[in-house]
Amino acid sequence: MSADADHIGSATADLMANITDELHDISLRPVGHGGYSEIYTGVWRSTFGSMKVAIKVIRAAPRPRSTNELPRVLRREIAVWKRLLHPNIHFLCGFYEGFGSVPALVSPWYENGDINDYVRLRTADPNIGLMKLKLFADVVTGLEFLHKHHIVHGDIKGGNVLVSSTGVARLCDFGLSRLLLEHSQSTTSTGGNGTVRWMAPELLLVDGAHHSYESDIWACGCLFIEVWSNVLPYHDKANNHQVLIALSRHEPPARPDDMPNIVWSLVQSCCVSETAGRASPSSLLDIIHVSLTMERVGKMVQLNHLPNVVESKLLAEIATSLREADAHGVADLYELSDIELATAVVHYYLVWAVSRSGLFQNPLFEWCLARINIYHLLVPTEQYVVEPVTLAELRPFARLIAQVSPGLAKRLMTKFAKSTMPFVIVV
Template sequence: QRLRREIYIWKRLVHPNVHQLCGLYETLGPLPALVSEWHERGDIKQYLDTWTRLLTPVQILDVAQGLEYCESILHGREIVHGDIKGANVLISNDGVARLSDFGFSVLLANYSQSLTQTSNIHGTYRWMAPELVLEEGARHSYASDIWAFGCLIIEVYSGQVPYHTRRNHLQVVTALARSEPPPLPSALPAFLMAIVLECCTFVVEERPAASYIVACIPPKAVLSRISFMVR
């Protein structure tokens, strides 16, 4: 019941940069299937591979605005995304980026944990904040989402996963243990580089709020005139 109650909280989230949940389908198994709008252009990686190789920072601002909205609405509920990465950023037919699966990965993983008694840390490790990997008992937080947002910017502008020179999980963990930040792509605009450096700090308390990130990004009228060839 708690799982369904929290899922219905997400169903009420309405924002241009958040992929909205339309409903649930509950006859396929113990967990409900999520019903949402189809995005023909796919996630942001598929969009860049298939539709265009020119990227503007507008989509980055879209994601930041979606994150800011969810943080403001869900403040105090202890519900976070938990798996921010390119595969969870969908592109609409008019090129708007929407943050998808906001919170579902953690909600469903924690529900599964109650059945299996496995670890409570879930996510894609190359985007995961160091405290989630290195500290016993650490939980997903707004601060860990901000780290992942910085890694998303790196992923989009480099065309590679964060810590792409590290071949496996152990090498990524070693880099995190040595406080080595993910390498920055050379194509990264200066203002986004500054944001990534603030997002991907190992000092959790120093990571910015999503509202601060949005304030640091120029307006869309300016961003739309800036484009970069990716990959």
């Protein structure tokens, strides 16, 4: 969706939801199909401008003796959804009447398609990991907005996350699954077209269970698997029947081979059998922000190769230091320049390391803190005996220091990298 379309969305949010007379050039045949819908295209011409739109025609049959209930409820819900304006929520233009008794949902057309389409076309991008994590942040931010407005999405999966022309992920079809389940003969909640693979276990195991904030979080974890690794959740299960058996045993989805630890921690925070143990959107965002930062820090430390044991240990410690720091201060680190990012990360890591080892018990970290001038540290003049540090052990940390000051990194290696006996440092 273009900036012009965003402007039209904001300008028309409070206008009448029925825009049937404002739609033109509707395609003769559907251009896409969903589990309970067909998608047509058209042009919406409002007083604020024109734009291409998608027209979602609901094909679910109403429940017996409630033929008129579904159209009435859907019109009411569309009027509410239309007023939900947020950068990570798919804007709803209104509804169109002309494809039967059930009103069709009208929304901006996204050339980028859904999140899976968008990512698959960019697999060769060297920053694909960073891109995926930013999309995850968009999804969770949108979900947090819905939950704050007391709306359960009910059908989070890749097909229901669209990507704008500026690369921003936006949730769509929120609330629609619940509405269709209550007022039609739709089975989208229980297995049609693979939706069962995103389904939280309590929806299967607890009598009368409904989609909830917590089941949305479970589905988010499944979405992370789907997008990061380009496999379905429960990819090790051949069919939905096997998935249902796994859910009945409270088995979480399996970890794909290519999923790094920090992304897997996101999935684990979501796919917890007990609903009370699942993360909140805000805590997920904290993890994602650290992951975004670590995606860049990893490239500084690893130099475009898989991390060895020493590098993995350092990166794990840095990630821990960021998670234990003030969440607000860490949130936007990934957007800084290389030198600003490295300086901030070194600051958080060194202060954490010194506090963990006891004040003044690690002269290597104290020395760095004092010379980078990012932390007021009163260094005593007495002597300390330091265990030897090999070149291989110190080199990953020196690479990170080099992002702040190449000269300081060389001095660090010269002063501390030894492979012989313990030695004395005079500070």
